[in-house]
Amino acid sequence: xxxxxxxxxxxxxxxxxxxxxxxxxxxxxxxxxxxxxxxxxxxxxxxxxxxxxxxxxxxxxxxxxxxxxxxxxxxxxxxxxxxxxxxxxxxxxxxxxxxxxxxxxxxxxxxxxxxxxxxxxxxxxxxxxxxxxxxxxxxxxxxxxxxxxxxxxxxxxxxxxxxxxxxxxxxxxxxxxxxxxxxxxxxxxxxxxxxxxxxxxxxxxxxxxxxxxxxxxxxxxxxxxxxxxxxxxxxxxxxxxxxxxxxxxxxxxxxxxxxxxxxxxxxxxxxxxxxxxxxxxxxxxxxxxxxxxxxxxxxxxxxxxxxxxxxxxxxxxxxxxxxxxxxxxxxxxxxxxxxxxxxxxxxxxxxxxxxxxxxxxxxxxxxxxxxxxxxxxxxxxxxxxxxxxxxxxxxxxxxxxxxxxxxxxxxxxxxxxxxxxxxxx
Numbered sequence: 001x002x003x004x005x006x007x008x009x010x011x012x013x014x015x016x017x018x019x020x021x022x023x024x025x026x027x028x029x030x031x032x033x034x035x036x037x038x039x040x041x042x043x044x045x046x047x048x049x050x051x052x053x054x055x056x057x058x059x060x061x062x063x064x065x066x067x068x069x070x071x072x073x074x075x076x077x078x079x080x081x082x083x084x085x086x087x088x089x090x091x092x093x094x095x096x097x098x099x100x101x102x103x104x105x106x107x108x109x110x111x112x113x114x115x116x117x118x119x120x121x122x123x124x125x126x127x128x129x130x131x132x133x134x135x136x137x138x139x140x141x142x143x144x145x146x147x148x149x150x151x152x153x154x155x156x157x158x159x160x161x162x163x164x165x166x167x168x169x170x171x172x173x174x175x176x177x178x179x180x181x182x183x184x185x186x187x188x189x190x191x192x193x194x195x196x197x198x199x200x201x202x203x204x205x206x207x208x209x210x211x212x213x214x215x216x217x218x219x220x221x222x223x224x225x226x227x228x229x230x231x232x233x234x235x236x237x238x239x240x241x242x243x244x245x246x247x248x249x250x251x252x253x254x255x256x257x258x259x260x261x262x263x264x265x266x267x268x269x270x271x272x273x274x275x276x277x278x279x280x281x282x283x284x285x286x287x288x289x290x291x292x293x294x295x296x297x298x299x300x301x302x303x304x305x306x307x308x309x310x311x312x313x314x315x316x317x318x319x320x321x322x323x324x325x326x327x328x329x330x331x332x333x334x335x336x337x338x339x340x341x342x343x344x345x346x347x348x349x350x351x352x353x354x355x356x357x358x359x360x361x362x363x364x365x366x367x368x369x370x371x372x373x374x375x376x377x378x379x380x381x382x383x384x385x386x387x388x389x390x391x392x393x394x395x396x397x398x399x400x401x402x403x404x405x406x407x408x409x410x411x412x413x414x415x416x417x418x419x420x421x422x423x424x425x
Contacts, residue, residue, distance in 0.1 A: 002204045006196055013192040014185070021184050025177050032173040033166050041109070041128060041140055044161035047074060048126075048142040052157055056146065061085070077158040091162065093133035098160050101131045102141035131160065138163040228252055275404055280320045282355055283308045286348045288320075289327035293335070301340035304331075313350040316425065318405055326401045327357065329394040330421050334361035338418075355425045362418035371411045375399050 047069075051061070061078060066087035069076050075095045077086040089095055101107075110128035125145040132138060142159040170177075229252040232245055290306045297304040327346070334344045338361045345360040366374060375395050402409045407425040414420045 002200065005203075006200060009196045009200070010189070010192045013196065014188055017188045017192075018181075018185055021181065025174075025181060029170055029174050029177065033169045036164060036169045036173065040161065040163060044074075044140045044142055044159060045110075045126075045128065047161070048144050048157060048159045051076065051159070052144050052146050052155075055155055055157070073162050075160040079156040079158075080154070091133070091139065091160070092135050092137055093139075095160060097134070098131045098139055098141060099158060102127075102129055102143050102158055102160070105129060105143070107131070130163070138165075226256075229256070275319045275322065277317055277319050279315045280318055280323075281315055282313060282348050282350060282357075285320050285323050285327070286346060286357075289324050289331065290346055292324075292328065293331045296332075296335055297344065300335055300338070302335060302338050303343040305343055305345045307345060307347040309348045309350050316350070316355045318425065322401050322404070323357075326398050326423065327359065329398045330359040330423075333394060334359050334363070334419075334421075337361065337363035339363060342418075357423045357425075358420060360414055360418065360420045362414060362416065365413055365417055365419045366411060374411070375409070 055061070055078070061076070066076060066085070070088045070090040073090055075087050075090055075098075077084060077095075077099060079085075086095070091098070105127060107130040108127060109130050110126070112126040113124065124147075125143075127143040129141040129143070130138060131141045140161045140163055142157070142161070144157040144159075145154060146157070147154055164172075229249060232248045232252065235245060286306060286308060290304060294304055331344065331346070338344060342362045344362075345358070347356075347358040347360065349356050399409050402423055402425075405425050407423060410422045410424070412420045412422065
């Protein structure tokens with residue numbers, strides 16, 4: 001239990017701290033992408049401003065200028081009263097297709113209009129758009145309308161600059177983030193193990209003392225109980241005292257079963273649950289359990305049915321004594337809660353990668369809200385504790401036996417009423 005608690009606490013601590021750190025890294029990465037794209041947009045606008053300033057001063061763009069800008073991944077188109085001049089293609093998407101998006105002003109991200117102080121001057125229009133390429137690529141499109149030296153000569157400058165993908169920005173600016181994440185994870189994992197180990201040390205010590213006390217007390221009670229039982233059986237009693245003797249012997253037997261159950265649980269808690277695994281025929285185990293509980297079933301008016309595996313079923317590796325003990329616990333519960341005249345089925349089957357044992361009864365069954373509780377220690381569906389035949393330990397011991405065999409125990413409702421306990425190895 002402490003081991004499970006420690007793992008759960010470590011997992012919870014890591015999940016919380018690493019989730020917070022992951023969110024922080026994600027925010028930093030998003031900020032890096034935002035800053036990079038703002039820088040790219042600012043660069044595109046600066047280039048457009050420089051070209052516009054050059055043209056306003058009367059310096060015309062030459063063919064070499066268009067080629068130079070194309071080599072820097074900048075496409076330029078200039079329109080004036082003399083016509084339109086465009087630079088060479090430099091993108092995977094045709095520039096004319098991107099140009100149409102700029103002219104239609106789709107996905108505008110910035111817009112500005114500068115009015116000159118001179119009333120006779122022409123306004124300066126600036127528009128920035130986000131352009132979608134044909135290959136999942138994106139671009140910044142700048143459209144600038146400005147006057148040249150002659151106010152009648154209005155020029156329109158279109159500039160396209162590629163927009164970096166988020167992945168390329170992350171590769172450029174956040175290459176070390178995975179290393180940082182892994183380093184923090186290892187650091188948090190080590191710290192969580194140390195801190196949680198120290199935090200639960202008092203609890204672990206208290207539980208260890210409790211387990212040792214349970215094991216020691218149970219073991220010490222066996223000897224005086226055996227003496228009481230032996231001496232009670234040896235007494236020469238009159239007919240009037242024989243009933244009292246029977247009551248004493250019955251309570252001694254009940255106390256002996258309780259002590260044995262406590263010893264089994266203490267052995268499981270301490271990791272000293274003795275197992276003698278060997279190759280075993282599953283049918284032999286089923287027949288042994290069926291023969292042992294045939295008489296108790298008849299005494300209670302219950303029909304115990306046996307369903308064996310196929311003749312060619314392979315042998316399994318298990319502790320046969322523990323499996324018989326497991327089936328005894330399940331059958332004892334089924335007999336206790338099955339009405340007279342009903343039946344109990346003891347089944348076994350071997351599948352391709354597993355062996356299954358089932359005990360099917362037709363009693364009152366287990367409510368869904370109690371199915372996860374019946375495996376707990378000292379839990380009994382009888383809230384008043386008037387049923388003296390059970391201590392609420394049987395299914396917990398059965399679960400420990402199944403766990404030692406690396407299997408699982410499943411509870412389900414029997415069709416028509418009752419409970420089906422299935423053990424899968």
